[in-house]
Amino acid sequence: MATEEERFRSGFVLLWGRPNVGKSTLLNAILGRKVAIVTPKPQTTRNRIAGVLTTKTAQFVFVDTPGIHAPHDALGEYMLATAREALPDADAILFIVDASSPPQGADREAARLLESVEAPTLLVLNKIDLVSEETLAVRQEEYARLGSFSDTITVSAVQEAGTQGLLQRTEELLPIGPMYYPAEMVSDHPDSFLIAELVREQALLQTQKEVPYSLAVIVEEMAPRPEELIYVRAVLYVERDSQKKILIGQGGKKLREIGKAARIQAEDLLGKRIFLDLWVKVRERWRDDESVLARFGYPIPKKPRKRKAR
Incomplete structure (x- = not known):
């Protein structure tokens, strides 16, 4: 019979998607504290921000990346490069989209960049508090066509709805392994x-x-x-x-x-x-x-x- 240590899972979970879909809000909701700033303005996140969540059975190292967009200056190039450089290290990817709007060009580009990535990907429809059940069903079909996903999860980061189900499904995708960080650690930034x-x-x-x-x-x-x-x-x-x-x-x-x-x-x-x-x-x-x-x-x-x- 496997011990708790032998069953413990850990890994890097990449938050991926275009700007303003709620990646940082979702990260803060999952961690129960603020590690990423949130504003209504697109491209608020510029750096890779890691938030660490440790439970009895797993350690999630969430990496919040800048939103995928066409760069217009050197800063934009840095932001896009920062996001793309995080892909090879991911053990699981949360492709986060905005359920309140149909797929945009930036969503399609974000999905295209995942085509050659081996890590399992969950399609996460955020902002479900803004749409009816009928509209949500349509959005799920529209976004599912963008790629091949291990599963589809619906959440409302603002209302912290669906986050526990998302964690459970994400944990199933992580490999067996030890902690990367101390259990009390929440962020890797000073x-x-x-x-x-x-x-x-x-x-x-x-x-x-x-x-x-x-x-x-x-x-x-x-x-x-x-x-x-x-x-x-x-x-x-x-x-x-x-x-x-x-x-x-x-x-x-x-x-x-x-x-x-x-x-x-x-x-x-x-x-x-x-x-x-x-x-x-x-x-x-x-x-x-x-x-x-x-x-x-x-x-x-x-x-x-x-x-x-x-």
Whole structure:
């Protein structure tokens, strides 16, 4: 008779799909805490974000990837490369789609990229709270035609409906194996990354369309202070002076609102008192500057050089 250790399953579970289908919301719902920021704006997720869930029978290492889209600048190229590079390491893939709309071109492209992947894939229809049962049945048929899937699961990440069934089915696809991370671990990112993401989330939520894709947040200093206080200095980089003015607001009001909302979430997430010191700087065309992208944490993978014919 197999022991619990011999029956334990573990593996990397890739969250895959086009932008704005609810991948990050689903990840947060599964983990029961926030590790990925969520906004209504597409392409909010830029990095691979791993969230770890450990149960008595399995350890899931969820990898939330940037949404699959046609890149328009070097940052977009980084985001697409980041998503594609995660594919070979996946033990299981959750292909997440939006049940409230029919398949789009980006859904088809995301499905095409999975054609040569060996890992089993679950088709996950999210946002079922927005559609009737009749519409959901139609959507299931439409999305099922995009590829070959091990199973189809319906969920509502916002309402946390269907997540347990999704976990059970995902666990069945994982290989037998030991834990990759300590049982108490929830994310593989440092606290400075999580704080920067929370600041970026609030800036995206509280500003207009002009700012989002031109915004990067870098934590430049994080140090303990007396009375169990953590000092954090973060810089919000934008590409134009007009964007800087929007973020700061009249008399600095907007920046204070962004900082207050981000600080409250950061303190709740980390369980520490935080002094959040925000600055806004202009770095023109940073999204197309590979050296700046690398410094901001978005390194562009180098393409192999072609060998010259002799």
